[in-house]
Amino acid sequence: MASVPVSSADSAAPRSLWLRQRWLVLRRLSQALVLLAFLSGPWFGLWIAKGNLSSSLTLGVLPLTDPLLALQTLLTGHLPYSAALTGAAIVLGFYLLVGGRVFCGWVCPVNVVTDAAAWTRRRLGIKTGRVPDAATRYWLLGGILVAAAVTGRLAWEWVNPVSLLHRGLIFGMGGGLFVIAGIFVYDVLVASRGWCGHLCPMGAFYGLLGRTALLRISASKRSACDDCMDCFTVCPEPQVIRPALKAVGQAGPLILSSDCTTCGRCIDVCDKQVFKMTHRFDQRSE
Amino acid sequence: MDSARQPARKSPAAESPASAARRRFINGVAAAAGGGCLMALGAGLYSRSASALPAQALRPPGALAESDFLAACVRCGLCVRDCPYHILKLADLGEPVPTGTPYFTARQLPCEMCDDIPCVKACPTGALDRELTDINQARMGLAALVDHESCLNFLGLRCDVCYRVCPVIDKAITLETQHNPRSDRHAMLLPTVHSDACTGCGKCEKSCVLPEPAIKVFPRKLAQGALPAHYRKGWEEKARHGGSLIGEQVELPVRGFEGSTAGRSATETVVAPATPEPSAAPAVPVPPSKDISGVVRRGGLDSHWKP
Ligand code: SF4
Numbered sequence: 001m002a003s004v005p006v007s008s009a010d011s012a013a014p015r016s017l018w019l020r021q022r023w024l025v026l027r028r029l030s031q032a033l034v035l036l037a038f039l040s041g042p043w044f045g046l047w048i049a050k051g052n053l054s055s056s057l058t059l060g061v062l063p064l065t066d067p068l069l070a071l072q073t074l075l076t077g078h079l080p081y082s083a084a085l086t087g088a089a090i091v092l093g094f095y096l097l098v099g100g101r102v103f104c105g106w107v108c109p110v111n112v113v114t115d116a117a118a119w120t121r122r123r124l125g126i127k128t129g130r131v132p133d134a135a136t137r138y139w140l141l142g143g144i145l146v147a148a149a150v151t152g153r154l155a156w157e158w159v160n161p162v163s164l165l166h167r168g169l170i171f172g173m174g175g176g177l178f179v180i181a182g183i184f185v186y187d188v189l190v191a192s193r194g195w196c197g198h199l200c201p202m203g204a205f206y207g208l209l210g211r212t213a214l215l216r217i218s219a220s221k222r223s224a225c226d227d228c229m230d231c232f233t234v235c236p237e238p239q240v241i242r243p244a245l246k247a248v249g250q251a252g253p254l255i256l257s258s259d260c261t262t263c264g265r266c267i268d269v270c271d272k273q274v275f276k277m278t279h280r281f282d283q284r285s286e
Numbered sequence: 287m288d289s290a291r292q293p294a295r296k297s298p299a300a301e302s303p304a305s306a307a308r309r310r311f312i313n314g315v316a317a318a319a320g321g322g323c324l325m326a327l328g329a330g331l332y333s334r335s336a337s338a339l340p341a342q343a344l345r346p347p348g349a350l351a352e353s354d355f356l357a358a359c360v361r362c363g364l365c366v367r368d369c370p371y372h373i374l375k376l377a378d379l380g381e382p383v384p385t386g387t388p389y390f391t392a393r394q395l396p397c398e399m400c401d402d403i404p405c406v407k408a409c410p411t412g413a414l415d416r417e418l419t420d421i422n423q424a425r426m427g428l429a430a431l432v433d434h435e436s437c438l439n440f441l442g443l444r445c446d447v448c449y450r451v452c453p454v455i456d457k458a459i460t461l462e463t464q465h466n467p468r469s470d471r472h473a474m475l476l477p478t479v480h481s482d483a484c485t486g487c488g489k490c491e492k493s494c495v496l497p498e499p500a501i502k503v504f505p506r507k508l509a510q511g512a513l514p515a516h517y518r519k520g521w522e523e524k525a526r527h528g529g530s531l532i533g534e535q536v537e538l539p540v541r542g543f544e545g546s547t548a549g550r551s552a553t554e555t556v557v558a559p560a561t562p563e564p565s566a567a568p569a570v571p572v573p574p575s576k577d578i579s580g581v582v583r584r585g586g587l588d589s590h591w592k593p
Pocket residue numbers: 103104105108109110111114162195196197200201202203204
């Protein structure tokens with residue numbers, strides 16, 4: 001997915017293509033490698049990871065389980081084996097440390113679809129549509145937890161696009177493609193960043209894990225910002241940038257909102273190189 | 287909403303409080319509608335596939351009862367990966383099996399009943415219960431000889447394939463000898479499944495030589511009836527207690543069947559003829575017929591064929 005430099009043709013020293021696409025390329029690489037770890041087994045007989053994002057076993061020793069799914073299982077009243085619980089604890093710990101929505105930017109396969117939809121929407125200049133309230137995802141998150149408790153089943157897994165796509169890519173899919181296509185069309189025509197930014201309960205869950213994230217974006221050179229708005233245009237959660245970039249409601253340059261997916265796209269597109277990837281305690285600004 | 291938050295938006299001042307409120311209202315409705323649609327979609331698909339398993343889908347060995355299974359299985363496919371015979375697959379959205387859950391179809395590939403049950407070992411959640419350590423105790427389904435009209439053994443031929451391939455031969459499936467009323471001098475060896483030993487592996491269904499199998503394996507819930515909980519079998523109770531529980535009964539004379547039942551105790555079970563005898567005159571006792579093996583049999587058609 002190539003990205004369009006949205007404006008700022010007036011930049012003094014044009015940055016190389018690599019610098020303008022670096023984080024995007026690294027992210028796509030990460031998403032592809034996660035997928036490849038699961039596919040190398042069935043494709044080449046080289047078993048790195050078995051299973052899928054819902055639960056997996058890597059190199060025959062490391063269990064990993066989606067903590068949201070483990071939580072739903074517990075709510076149905078079923079106590080999973082320790083393998084699944086250990087796996088969930090490891091994943092939970094990892095994202096609490098690194099930043100919950102790192103999952104969205106660097107692992108989740110649906111992100112590729114919704115990024116493509118956002119790009120298409122920008123390209124076609126579509127401005128219409130209705131965006132649901134950003135709180136809807138938290139309602140949905142509550143809804144799927146309630147659904148699990150009430151029905152005694154993992155109800156959300158019948159339709160969860162994230163597991164649908166990831167499982168489908170690994171084990172084969174047909175019907176699930178319609179859901180993914182539906183999300184693409186919805187994001188292009190109805191709501192800008194509609195799915196990942198406003199609806200996805202999994203994104204909401206991982207967002208809640210991001211309050212203590214160590215990996216953060218900093219608008220450290222914010223004084224150089226020339227208000228080109230490129231970062232706002234590409235950011236999947238544009239509301240997170242303002243407090244840091246314009247010092248609204250906070251003094252430091254760190255993007256602290258846990259909605260930030262740490263995708264680094266803002267770093268890529270900013271010709272003034274305002275942003276950088278850093279850690280939570282790096283409050284320096286130049 | 288995104289556009290509303292973008293500082294680039296030109297005329298925030300031009301927007302009256304009333305129109306801002308209206309915009310919020312519309313956004314709220316859109317949220318409700320979007321969320322509602324998704325929920326409805328989910329609920330719809332859910333209810334479509336949430337009912338009992340379709341007749342030809344069988345769960346891997348050790349699977350919990352279906353409702354518990356749907357609570358426990360995270361649809362990871364680890365069981366699929368560790369099945370050495372690749373019989374398991376994960377259901378796709380729109381299939382009648384709940385999305386993402388593992389199942390197999392006996393007629394395509396039956397379970398090979400691995401001694402070490404790797405699928406159960408692979409399951410991280412307990413959807414496949416590790417209590418199952420002897421594959422012969424697996425109850426993936428139950429075979430039923432559904433078509434008595436096309437099963438070759440029922441036609442009096444000797445196919446026996448379903449019986450021969452059964453990994454629990456002579457326990458899960460037996461051949462029950464019965465007089466062949468058509469020829470009147472042959473036996474039919476009827477494949478008969480026993481629910482206390484059938485694992486539901488599906489080998490019989492897979493191997494049935496007919497273009498459409500006469501024996502099929504179904505999820506147990508579909509294949510099995512159930513007696514009411516209060517039902518007691520008199521003869522079992524009697525055997526357990528070493529005698530009748532209600533004391534000796536007054537013997538009443540039996541009229542009309544003097545030839546066959548006269549002199550028997552009224553509490554003694556009288557074995558009814560296995561098949562009706564349309565040619566026999568009423569109240570005339572039927573002489574027991576003999577089949578080719580010389581075994582005296584009760585019932586069966588007497589075609590009056592004489593060598
Ligand atoms: S919001 Fe949901 S679909 Fe989007 S990237 Fe995150 S987990 Fe994936």
